[in-house]
Amino acid sequence: MRTAILALVIGMLLIRWLPALPTSPWLWGLGLGGLVLLPLRLYPLGCLLLGFTWACLSAQMALDDRLSADLDGRTLWLQGRVVGLPDAREGVVRFEVADAESRRAMLPSLIRVAWYDAPLVRAGETWRLAVRLRQPQGGVNPQSFDYEAWLLAQRIGATGTVKSGQRLAAADGASTWRDQLRARLLAVDAFGREGALAALVLGDGSGLSTADWRVLQDTGTVHLLVISGQHIGLLAGLLYGLVAGLARWGLWPRALPWLPCACLLALTGALTYGALAGFEVPVQRACVMVALALLWRWRFRHLGVTLPLLLALLVVLSLEPLAVLQPGFWLSFGAVALLVLIFSGRLGVWRWWQSLGRAQWAMTLGLLPLMVALGLPVSFSGPLANLLAVPWVGLLVVPLALLGTLLLPIPGVGESILWLAGGLLALLFHGLTLLAAAVPAWLSVDLPVMAWLALALGVFMLLLPGGVPLRGLGLALILPLAFWPVSRPPVGQAEVWVLDVGQGLAVLVRTREHALLYDAGPRFGEFDTGERIVLPSLRQLGVRHLDRLVISHADNDHAGGAVAVAHGLRVGDVVSGEPQKLSAELAAQPCEANAWSWDQVVFRTWRWDGARDGNQASCVVLVEAGGERIWLTGDIDVVAEQALLDSGLPLAARWLLAPHHGSRTSSSAALLDAVQPQAVLVSRGRHNAFGHPHPEVLERFRVRDISVQDTALQGAIRVDLGTFGAAQGWREQRRFWREK
Structure with missing residues (x-):
């Protein structure tokens, strides 16, 4: 009995590591094979196949219930019931709508929406909402919360932003009294810990x-x-x-x-x-x-x-x-x-x-x-x-x-x-x-499989009863974890990471012994990408110290996460095109024309002295490794681009970070003709309100046969500067929940 149960469980656990789900013919074949093996001595294998088949079928049903691609980014009127407890904080109400119906399309059975400046929304109410729908997608980085996996596990088939709404029916059902009870708990004077009490009693962590x-x-x-x-x-x-x-x-x-x-x-x-x-x-x-x-x-x-x-x-x-x-x-x-x-x-x-x-x-x-x-x-x-x-x-x-x-x-x-x-x-x-x-928390670097197996074996040995022979050897298997070597680029090369921070920018440039961070992502209220995305990714990549933090300019989408990064890591110099507008905690210095070398990788900074606004004042960085160059351009516009062309700096580069996320007022034909990049890197949020990258800019790239690497489509992007290799998108690491 235990063997059969264990085999079933292992079969269902296996889907966690699948890059893609098997097709229907394969699934039916595996399921029939499992049934055939049940009466035989190979029944454990049969149980494993049956468990695996059921898990794959269940996962496929969740994938099939996702928003179709032709509705991605469209705004539709829908009607549905609010389920769960709405999460209201900082002017935004987030909640889930079940059994949504629309006269214009078939919708997923569960949709998670955000409503800015929303009226009071209660659990159990029925609403008619105008929602801009999106397929389930989140940022993909070396280390951050996998939002897409979480959405699929919750069987949420779409996300969206509410544009308008009308309450059709008052709250009813079991969730209503939970919402009312939460309101009672939050109204109690409990030394400011009412939210924690709601978390303990109702499982609602929105008050923390x-x-x-x-x-x-x-x-x-x-x-x-x-x-x-x-x-x-x-x-x-x-x-x-x-x-x-x-x-x-x-x-x-x-x-x-x-x-x-x-x-x-x-x-x-x-x-x-x-x-x-x-x-x-x-x-x-x-x-x-x-x-x-x-x-x-x-x-x-x-x-x-x-x-x-x-x-x-x-x-x-x-x-x-x-x-x-x-x-x-x-x-x-x-x-x-x-x-x-x-x-x-x-x-x-x-x-x-x-x-x-x-x-x-x-x-x-x-x-x-x-x-x-x-x-x-x-x-x-x-x-x-x-x-x-x-x-x-x-x-x-x-x-x-x-x-x-x-x-x-x-x-x-x-x-x-x-x-x-x-x-x-x-x-x-x-x-x-x-x-x-x-004693802050510690995040391990990415370990190879064999190193992780040694760690697991060492832990198991240490947890055995005291009389077990050779138990102390477990400590020897664990200790290397603290000293495991971090993968670093060789001298003369640089590792460039354009992190997936949504509508913002954060670029890590790492040489053999040094690290530079160019911008730190945005901050939206309590959601700080510097803390939630940039810091965990840097730690996962083995970065424990930043020699220089360059904040191109003071706009939130570039500087919002800077303070969180400075709190989480030791930071050397901080340089910015608008130092006076940044937090005093950063003690930023003005960006000036400068050049230096780290591990045979050359860096140059430039800022237009005639800048009339923050975008034009962006601190621009040129990185060269082994004859291969990349321009990090912040939010400079066409006017600042012309000033850069007149600066006398070497302009030709294989890689160009699209200025201002590919906006219409940047990436001019003159700049592209002078730099002659083989590829541009675009850091932006999917379905962003600004329309980045602009179709006219994409057309300029197309006619010049410049490939586009886009964080919204590829996740975090890695470029090994000095190798003249291709860019690698983190989303290329396939997971079945990222198929659609």
């Missing part, structure tokens, strides 16, 4: 700021403020323990068997908490795991501890195979497996504080390979933070938050209890903030 999430991430405590298996399991455990304690003390009615009653009460509590959290996929996963664990405790303890875990995996993946695209799936099941490994092999009885300390040590060390594989930051302060925060939140804050929520109908009582819970959360965040400042 970016700074809050950063603190939680740096201290490895994100799981505490997101309703997960820990919260569901804790409540179930408390209810189970209550009945078990009453039975032990002789206070439970003898006519009622205490064990099934304890299991039933615990399951009821878990399902109720899940209903509060909206039964989203992580909560469903937690409820399934709790239900199977309780069933095992009641009837099947003789079958061992691994069976509930395997059954939970099977049920979760059977219901939603695309859960494998979410890091939380791997971390939650990995954490449970680690706890089984640690506590099932122990000898003697540990005190509660020993068990808690051992669990935190196991979580930090045991999840390290998973965190590295998923590209997630690793918190070395996590063991200490969780040692204090887990009982603080689990035994104090969560019970008080749930009790206060339950007693809200009684005037003054519920609010007082929530006030106390908020005070405890405020104290916790204060301590976590100090710890995060002292």
Whole structure:
């Protein structure tokens, strides 16, 4: 039985690494092959094929429900119902529309939209909306949140921006009372931690700021403020323990068997908490795991501890195979497996504080390979933070938050209890903030497969019981991770990365021993691409220090992320075409005509002294490696381009970063004829409001046989300067969720 379940699970897990889904004939063939093998001795292979077939079919159904290409970028009127809790912050309301209908086209069953300056939108309402629709797409970089994978895992078939709307029907359904309850929670005076209380009670994290999430991430405590298996399991455990304690003390009615009653009460509590959290996929996963664990405790303890875990995996993946695209799936099941490994092999009885300390040590060390594989930051302060925060939140804050929520109908009582819970959360965040400042999270460089396997083996050896021979060798397998060599270009060459930051610009130029960042991407309210995209990508590429940060000019799409980058990395010189308009924290110096060499790679900067606006004042950089050149041009326009032509600098270059993202007022015929590039690099957002790159500019490129490399289509673009090779788009690394 275990073998069959394990084979089914492995088959469904495999889709996580597929570059493309098999075609229908292949799928039918694999499914029939699995059925044929079931009665034979090769039944494990048959189960694996069946699991794989089901996962692929489910993923294909999600892909087929995406917005068609001919509707991409079009504005349509549609009608649908608001599901989930709308996320309103900084003047933007984001929510999902289910069962959307339009008289002009077939639409996906679930659409995620953003509405700027929106009226009040409630869960459960029916709206008629004018939406500019887009196919699901996000930035693709060496290291950043994979938005496209997240959208597919949520089975969201389109995104869009609302232009106008009309409410057709008032809120109804189960989500309505959750929205009303959230409003009650956010109205409570809880030391400014009302949003955190809503996250704990309802699973709604919209009330937590970016700074809050950063603190939680740096201290490895994100799981505490997101309703997960820990919260569901804790409540179930408390209810189970209550009945078990009453039975032990002789206070439970003898006519009622205490064990099934304890299991039933615990399951009821878990399902109720899940209903509060909206039964989203992580909560469903937690409820399934709790239900199977309780069933095992009641009837099947003789079958061992691994069976509930395997059954939970099977049920979760059977219901939603695309859960494998979410890091939380791997971390939650990995954490449970680690706890089984640690506590099932122990000898003697540990005190509660020993068990808690051992669990935190196991979580930090045991999840390290998973965190590295998923590209997630690793918190070395996590063991200490969780040692204090887990009982603080689990035994104090969560019970008080749930009790206060339950007693809200009684005037003054519920609010007082929530006030106390908020005070405890405020104290916790204060301590976590100090710890995060002292020990920030660490992000590993990209490891080869063999190095990662050595790391995983080393961790496994260290987690084995103390008496196992050669256990200490695991440390030798882990230590190289801290000193793993970073891939660097050879002397005389440069690695140029045009990062995918949407409608903005961020370019990394790295030589053998030095690194320069040209612009740092935009910042939109709390969404800072410098922090969310640029910094993680630089760290993944092994950049720990910037010798020079060049901010072409002060426009937000170029300078918005600069402060976040300066906070996250050691930065040497900061140079800009508009230093006086940048944050004083950067201490930027004016861009002047200058030339220098790093590792036999030559850099030149230039700025037009006669500039009349910020775009014309852009600091321009020329990079030359091994006779191959690239121009980084900021937002200069036709007038500044002519000044550059008159500057006397060597103009011919193989690569040209399209000035001003390919706007109509830039990339003049004179500049293209003088530079004679073989390719231009365009950094822009898909369906941007400015129409970049302009059709006239694209026509100029076409008639001169200049190829266009576009971040909106190719993701981050890498050029190995000095090799005269072709550009590489990060989106070329195929994933099945990027097929359409």
